[in-house]
Amino acid sequence: MPAPDAEKVLRKAIRARGPFAPAYYLHGADDYLKEHALRDLIASAVDPATRDFNLDVRIGPELDAEILGSLLGTPPMMADRRVVVLRDVPAMKKDTRATLERYLAHPAPDLLLVMVAPAGEAKKSEEDLRARALAVEFAPLDGDRLSKWITHHAKEQHGATITPGACVMLHGAVGNDLPALAAEIDKLASYTRGEAIDE
Numbered sequence: 001m002p003a004p005d006a007e008k009v010l011r012k013a014i015r016a017r018g019p020f021a022p023a024y025y026l027h028g029a030d031d032y033l034k035e036h037a038l039r040d041l042i043a044s045a046v047d048p049a050t051r052d053f054n055l056d057v058r059i060g061p062e063l064d065a066e067i068l069g070s071l072l073g074t075p076p077m078m079a080d081r082r083v084v085v086l087r088d089v090p091a092m093k094k095d096t097r098a099t100l101e102r103y104l105a106h107p108a109p110d111l112l113l114v115m116v117a118p119a120g121e122a123k124k125s126e127e128d129l130r131a132r133a134l135a136v137e138f139a140p141l142d143g144d145r146l147s148k149w150i151t152h153h154a155k156e157q158h159g160a161t162i163t164p165g166a167c168v169m170l171h172g173a174v175g176n177d178l179p180a181l182a183a184e185i186d187k188l189a190s191y192t193r194g195e196a197i198d199e
Contacts, residue, residue, distance in 0.1 A: 006136045010037065014044045020081075021134040022107035025089075027117040027126065028138035032178040037138065038085065038116060045112050046083050053077040057085040060092040060115075065099040072103045072111065081110050089115040090126050104132040140176050147171070153182055154197060158189035162197040169199060 013020050014037075024041070026034050046055050054076050063071075063086075076082040086092075092100065107113065115129060129135075141149050147167045154160040162170075162185070170188075174180050188197045 006134055007037075007138075009134065010041070010136050014040045017044050020045055020112050022109070022111070023104060023113040023115065023133035025115045025117070025126075025130050025133040025135040026138065027130070027135065029119045030138040030140050030178065031119050032182075033138040033141070034116065034119075037136065038114065041114060042083060042085070045081065047079050050077060050079045054079050054082040055085075056082070058087070060086045060089045060096070063096050064093065065095040068096050068099045069103075072099075072108070072113070076110050081112055083112045083114065085114045085116065087116045088118055089129060090117050101128070101132075104129070141178070142176055146176055149178070150181060150185065154185050154189060157182075157186070160185075160189040160192065160194065160197055162188075163199065165199045166197050 150167045154162045
């Protein structure tokens with residue numbers, strides 16, 4: 001599934017609170033977008049009342065095969081599903097990776113597995129994991145997608161509007177570094193105090 005389509009499928013599941021794929025593989029160069037998608041996915045899939053019991057976030061290279069097997073085999077408590085997030089999956093140890101691959105061949109219906117790869121050059125070993133999950137790539141935004149993100153961020157975070165000309169100027173001054181753009185939008189929204197952000 002091409003990345004833009006996979007991202008749409010993920011966003012639709014997040015908005016509707018399901019149905020979710022059994023496993024997601026979040027990768028790509030833009031860690032800011034990746035982390036926001038992960039945060040939204042967890043918020044949508046995990047009941048806040050049982051979050052302490054039904055959410056595990058672990059770093060792949062720190063896990064051994066036995067611990068991972070236990071994480072993946074634990075049923076949810078007082079909820080429909082558990083969520084297990086594995087960070088830095090490409091750097092997992094060989095035996096731990098084998099446990100993960102066995103699980104992906106027959107994923108549990110009451111577990112949502114989210115694998116997260118850090119930004120950087122993709123490893124050949126990632127291809128198999130991407131093929132066994134809904135792989136969502138988060139590439140740096142540019143052009144129209146970046147303008148839409150700026151407009152969306154201003155509206156969602158501050159209830160502010162921003163003109164197309166101001167979007168172009170902001171992009172020209174800051175580039176496509178989303179954390180820096182978010183900080184500048186925050187300043188502009190504070191300065192305009194509810195008025196439209198314009199040139």
